[in-house]
Amino acid sequence: MFDNIINSISKNVVGNEFKIKISIATIISGGHILIEDLPGTGKTTFAKSLTEALNLNFKRIQFTSDLLPSDILGYTYLKNNKFETNKGPIFTNIVLADELNRASPKTQSAFLEAMEEGTVTIDKKTFKLQKPFSVIATQNPSDLSGTSLLPESQLDRFSISFSLDELDHSQRLKVLSDKKFFKEIKNKSFKFNKIKSLSKIYTNEDVIEYLDKIHQHIKSNYSNVHISIRSLKHTIQLSKALALINGKEYVTFQEIKDVLPYILRHRLSIVEKNDTVQFIKNEILSKVHVPNEV
Structure with missing residues (x-):
């Protein structure tokens, strides 16, 4: 079963075999993944392929300096004299926090409760997140323009971190000659909750x-x-x-x-x-x- 999943991901992600395996293990264990690398190295493709192969729901948040916590968590609003909740993109199985360190520390901290407790609090009301729930965050090196260091309290909530392997000559040729940039690999028959x-x-x-x-x-x-x-x-x-x-x-x-x-x-x-x-x-x-x- 897991060999098939790894092979499916490898259709979009060249090399990085062990990093694919340990990332699957992290999601199974309920952990979170931090991918640190330069722009354009395939971080987003890696995260999306991992999610599709496991047949899980996926949402992507592009972090910018003006992103607010409510853009991630959600907010309440008044409708017909009644408060209702609009849930944010964090309500999914796998949330890709793309370029996490481009956001303000306040916005970065919006993930803390979700990563530790599996819950989200919106205006004093607490909601449980889906299971499994994992954050796959990408961040650019801290010396790039517009980035800031993640606080230690948030870093410690990530189970693993890595950079993607640099491609060798033959691998680069394979990527460059591939006409289709991203192959659909979702296996709808796979049930995550059936994993031992x-x-x-x-x-x-x-x-x-x-x-x-x-x-x-x-x-x-x-x-x-x-x-x-x-x-x-x-x-x-x-x-x-x-x-x-x-x-x-x-x-x-x-x-x-x-x-x-x-x-x-x-x-x-x-x-x-x-x-x-x-x-x-x-x-x-x-x-x-x-x-x-x-």
Whole structure:
């Protein structure tokens, strides 16, 4: 089942095989995705293809400096002497927040409740969002004109972050020679709610102990880096989802190793962004031994 989904997405997204897989796992686990890259690198195509392949509802919000929170969440209005609610585009399964860091901090913060609680409050009335609900946000590098840094409180709500792989020569030729820019890949027969529950994927104590050892290693060696309990819980859930995609009934150390570079990428600011994933593999994962390892 998941192989077919990955192959469908690959019709529109060249390369990036593992990033496709970990993004599917993130949505299954109820997490959120931050794609950081330059304009025109395929971020929007990636998000749209991911949503279509999973047969989910999708809405796109283009962030600009004059966008208001009510443009995202919705608002109430008076009609026939009665207040009614006009729900915003956040009421969907997957919302693409395109160029999130072009909006004001106040507008960016409109996502906080939705990303953490799965609810939206409009004029003191709280509404539940659809399930699944995930935010796929794209942001341009912060040194580009008109951008601002996302606050740490919002960054921590994103389960993973990554940049799309740079295409090699043959991949560029494939993209340039493809006459159709975007292929429709929605499979209406696929039912997201039929996916096996992550509660049935087993995680033993050694795996949890290994994750905590990594956490302690970071605290001991990089005192200015904050790794929240939220991010560690994201790691467990995402590892379960990846194990499910890999056809396993349980989480292994390998799933933890596979997801952590993308979970920690936007939480570590001690090296250049492009070097973060390799730094995590070389300076953290390679130096923390799995429990009972000789």
